[in-house]
Amino acid sequence: MSELNANFQGNYEGGFIDLSARKRIESLLDSGSMRELLTPFDRLTSPWLEKQGIVPQFDDGVVIARGKLDNKAVVVAAIEGGFQGGSLGEVGGAKIAGLLELAIEENRKGNPTAAVLMLETGGVRLQEANLGLAAIAEIQSAIVELRQYQPVIAVVTGPVGCFGGMSITAGLCSYLIITREGRLGLNGPQVIEQEAGVEEYDSRDRGLIWGLTGGTQRFASGLVDAFVDDDVSALSTSVRDCLAQGVPALHRSDDISAPLTRLQQFDTREQIDAQRARQALTEGKTA
């Protein structure tokens, strides 16, 4: 099927992971409702990459759009994991922050507008270091404000996963959807290995890493809300379900005392494994 054939818009079948950021958004939204903002034709490229001999991209690896989900207004941002590892620089970060800020304004005006964030990212783009970090702080602030009005839904499907400062961002969202192929964690395996040693974290031990940070484990530990197959229609249903649930009574990030108590009681004398992590994180919870 031709990707340019508008008749097929919204009728994707099969896997989600292989889709580009733009196609991901298109496949999710109500058919024909997607309006991309700051498209590649606007040529807002990173002002910092070319000076470092890196070819910039006309969308800076972030696609943003307005559209409808079950006929409700939403904004969607998707990070292109294929460009610089999905890293966030100044422009891409400002696109997401700016989009969420405008969604907040719409809500204030009485026009309910929710958000979906498709996070395939290693976090800050080190070539734009401090401006990536600053943008992430601004995205986080906007999420905390927006989610009072309407749900902010994060989707982590892989192949990159969601790491660095953007994993904190995921932790601020109203709902978090993951696939078996998605991973979620603060620090990348190589950085942990370098900082803490190979005995603490062996970045080549794929079993260890997936066992601790993969989608299956994160769902079983209660750190995400939904676990779906890598399938466009399954994902689309899950996002719509989250949207229909509305703003949660208590956001995961504001559940403080119970997780703190569990961590204080956790026996740290031995090294941890996946089973103990699940147990520790779900202790006393009614499933």
Added chain:
Amino acid sequence: MNAQMKPISQRGSQWFDGLTASMDSVNAAVPSLRIADGELAGRACRMLLVKPDVDNHFPRATRGEVGLLEGYGLAAAIDEAIKTDADNPHKRALIAIVDVPSQAYGRREEALGIHQALAAAVSAYARARQAGHPVIALLVGKAMSGAFLAHGYQANRIFALADSGVQVHAMGKAAAARVTLRTEEELDKLAADIPPMAYDLESYASLGLLESLLEVESAESPSAGDIDKVRTVVAEALNDIQPGDTGLERRLNGTNRGASRLVREQLRAQWEA
């Protein structure tokens, strides 16, 4: 260099001691936090510090890192202030003393969801600011990456001591060199042209994220004059923060943040189009 070889910074504690001398210490949820309540410029405030704790329950967070307990502990202290002041029109200020070398790196941390612990702290600071608590960050040492996101980066105003020991960055230089496949010397050379990559404070200031740089006699062990000076600056900032001033927009004015402004301008123009 192995992180364990570097000396543990005491700057945070030094400044916290000086600035909270006449305040009441508040019991923190965990030993690696210090909290004090008092008044500055006639305004109720709560000071918060993450400090080294060699006996930390989590062995990868003994050097002042922001780890699992620190994230939730900060969140608990801030959340309590928000709830206590919920019906009070004069919401207490929150002042974060920042001297955090990094987030905690470890297997337990990842397995137990350190990202969620840090999200709790980010959320608490952002909710406080948005509810009208003036939030100020005072950088007296390192302010690195996820640790800074969780403790300081949600502030209305960020101040830093003008001192080479104060550093804001997304990643330590050695690790950044490895990840970007460059040498540290190459990074320094690039940084001379690319302010957001630089490790010096003047470059950071050009990004417009700092309110100002504060000259002091000693960043390591502040004199009485240093404490007075910083207290005055913080007090002025508290007076300057107006009731509706709850966002982060003023950070967008820096010389080297043109693209952040341009993106927002064009996005707004296309939004309704």
